[in-house]
Amino acid sequence: MKSDIAPPAADRKPKRARGRPRKTIDERDDGNRRQALLSSAARLFRRKGFDATTTRDIAAAVGMQSGSPFYHFKSKDALLYAVMEEGMRSALAHQQAAAQTVASAGLNPTQCLRVLITAHFEVLLGPGSDFVPVMLYEWRSLAPRQHKALGVLIAEYEALWLPTLTALHDSGELRTPVRLARLLILGALTWSVQWYDPKKSASLQDLSDAAMNLFIGHGACAAVPRS
């Protein structure tokens, strides 16, 4: 029932009835629209999930019309991948910076682990941290090609833990094979995104202390008996 005869233009729509303020010129095209889409997408993907979030939701969150996100991203999938990649790159940068500090300070393996753990919590639970959780929980929605690309970054992130874990294993402070230790430890830390509440729960420092005490046997076993 498509009609080629359009109704009179006057009946179709008001001339300009939108209430949203016009953009000034310097708000346009400076690249922050793309970033705004990424941030809103990350927040919505995390709260509602990828499939339950519509591109219209994301557009509305940054004051765009429904078709406009596709001016910045080729598809909804591309937007998801961009969120995950940004999350993983920032996580990697954060953890590498921590490792740098640690190396120049000459800390021992136990102190190193503590720094790695705290940095991990900061990436996952710190302010504005929706990007990495999206990656953790929307992995299924990614195409195989995208899996592979992100896998490189993930492997790099996990590799940062190996020297410290190996040293702790060799010294007997960590009584678990390194590979399984890494999986279990990162799992314990990562699962915190499910239950951590910054308003009600402990500080990230307290969390790190608890984790250290859980994973590492007495550094001073027998030397400092419990009082």
Add this chain to the structure above:
Amino acid sequence: MKSDIAPPAADRKPKRARGRPRKTIDERDDGNRRQALLSSAARLFRRKGFDATTTRDIAAAVGMQSGSPFYHFKSKDALLYAVMEEGMRSALAHQQAAAQTVASAGLNPTQCLRVLITAHFEVLLGPGSDFVPVMLYEWRSLAPRQHKALGVLIAEYEALWLPTLTALHDSGELRTPVRLARLLILGALTWSVQWYDPKKSASLQDLSDAAMNLFIGHGACAAVPRS
């Protein structure tokens, strides 16, 4: 454009052209159709996610037509909730049975923890274990009322760990506050659904050993120094 005038019946459809075999009477209404829907839904929800799974997918997986799942379940949401509830009830039963055995055998707290951990791995990673992972990863898709109902079962499950963790904390073998220890330990174990591969990875017993070694300081600290 709805028309009240139906085309001649002869033009509408062939008399009976379906190739799928007719059901015998004893396949009907014995309740296993509902169970088949639950199992297929659990498998699909886990592999593709709740939103990405259509009720048509689920129907096809058990050889039904697209509308038929709604004869057994009021809505797609009700199907999801049923999957989660079955998962949680079976997990609870499994863990309670383990606790029963432990109590009658008079095991010490360390041995108790080992039994709890193994039972947890069995629930998550054992054969046919899609129900609990669905609960873990599709929590967002549930209505608040359903959250509350499942929360009762989850609290009961978590409470099973407290006596053992408290005993281990009191004896000094667990050097972390009980609440945080429970969250971190269950997180480490639960995250295994993301990486465990029964074909390539260790056995559930090996996994339990690794976890025990990671969480529990030397039970014989100073008494059995490393050789």
Add this chain to the structure above:
DNA sequence: CCTACCGATCGGTAGG
């Protein structure tokens, strides 16, 4: 449990 269908929504696009 099947048939036949509906209403709504959604990702995406043409053209400006």
Add this chain to the structure above:
DNA sequence: CCTACCGATCGGTAGG
């Protein structure tokens, strides 16, 4: 980046 729109899909239902 907006307007106006399309094609496809999906949860759900009436009636048998």
